[in-house]
Amino acid sequence: MPAQLQGEMQPTIYRFKLGGFEVATIMDSKVIRPGLTPSFGGDAHAEEVKALAAANHIGADRYEHPFTPTVVNTGKELVLIDTGCGSLSAEHEQLKGRMPPGNLVARMAQAGYKPEDVDVVVLTHGHPDHIGGLTKGGQPVFPKARYVFGATDFDFWKKGENIREARKFNRELYMKIVVPLADRATFIKPGDTVVPGITAVDAFGHSPGLLAFMIESEGKQILNWADTCNHYVVAIQRPDLQLDVDDEKEKAVATRKRILDMVATDRIPVAGFHMPFPGLGFVERAGGSYRWVPHSYQLNL
Numbered sequence: 467m468p469a470q471l472q473g474e475m476q477p478t479i480y481r482f483k484l485g486g487f488e489v490a491t492i493m494d495s496k497v498i499r500p501g502l503t504p505s506f507g508g509d510a511h512a513e514e515v516k517a518l519a520a521a522n523h524i525g526a527d528r529y530e531h532p533f534t535p536t537v538v539n540t541g542k543e544l545v546l547i548d549t550g551c552g553s554l555s556a557e558h559e560q561l562k563g564r565m566p567p568g569n570l571v572a573r574m575a576q577a578g579y580k581p582e583d584v585d586v587v588v589l590t591h592g593h594p595d596h597i598g599g600l601t602k603g604g605q606p607v608f609p610k611a612r613y614v615f616g617a618t619d620f621d622f623w624k625k626g627e628n629i630r631e632a633r634k635f636n637r638e639l640y641m642k643i644v645v646p647l648a649d650r651a652t653f654i655k656p657g658d659t660v661v662p663g664i665t666a667v668d669a670f671g672h673s674p675g676l677l678a679f680m681i682e683s684e685g686k687q688i689l690n691w692a693d694t695c696n697h698y699v700v701a702i703q704r705p706d707l708q709l710d711v712d713d714e715k716e717k718a719v720a721t722r723k724r725i726l727d728m729v730a731t732d733r734i735p736v737a738g739f740h741m742p743f744p745g746l747g748f749v750e751r752a753g754g755s756y757r758w759v760p761h762s763y764q765l766n767l
């Protein structure tokens with residue numbers, strides 16, 4: 467008998483030491499999206515995006531879009547940054563087939579973390595793929611956690627003014643999932659500390675109050691840039707291209723340029739929610755712009 471075909475198999479958990487901290491990136495899920503264009507840059511830049519994809523050995527017609535939260539164990543507290551898709555696609559007709567089922571809790575278990583171990587859940591912003599794993603059937607998934615939400619993002623979604631058509635259902639989700647947790651939350655601004663060693667960084671644009679987080683221990687740093695860049699080729703090599711899922715498009719472009727400049731200049735490793743798994747890498751200057759350099763073993767040593 468010939469050996470059975472076993473199907474594709476990919477890693478979904480990665481953990482490394484950062485000074486005295488342990489940091490794990492855990493892929494909640496992923497989707498295959500239909501095209502880099504017109505999402506990135508609209509129809510006006512379609513040919514450039516196709517050429518960019520080809521030059522980087524990827525197709526422009528289909529792309530893999532992972533969702534990868536970060537877990538930080540500071541030695542004192544277990545901090546979860548973003549929660550993935552959760553059971554949104556099962557609980558909401560509108561999302562069936564559009565979002566994958568989340569696997570965060572199962573994969574955290576494989577990494578040795580139980581839901582009740584999580585002390586702090588931090589949201590970078592209120593988009594569905596980041597808030598979906600907060601609750602299941604209306605109950606908090608991380609029963610002992612306190613929450614840390616960005617004040618600007620929380621106010622934007624709660625007030626509900628100037629919500630564009632494409633985000634109206636997102637706002638409903640936010641009201642249902644995030645707002646009821648407000649009494650167990652603290653609200654932070656750029657520069658504020660989540661726990662000692664994790665500091666919020668202004669990444670406003672993709673969402674009105676998007677926060678990145680600088681994670682630092684014993685002189686080692688990594689920036690969790692959340693959704694500052696949503697594709698490892700297009701958003702980094704062409705940070706100027708506007709993106710359909712960016713809520714404040716010009717601000718998102720300015721933020722991409724500022725943060726890319728910072729991590730390239732200071733040579734800071736990056737954890738990115740939508741970067742190819744393990745979602746870790748570096749940014750270097752290339753051809754008048756930037757290039758993603760995937761992590762190999764730098765963080766393992």
Ligand SMILES: [Zn+2]
Binds near residue numbers: 593595596693739740
């Ligand atoms: Zn996202």
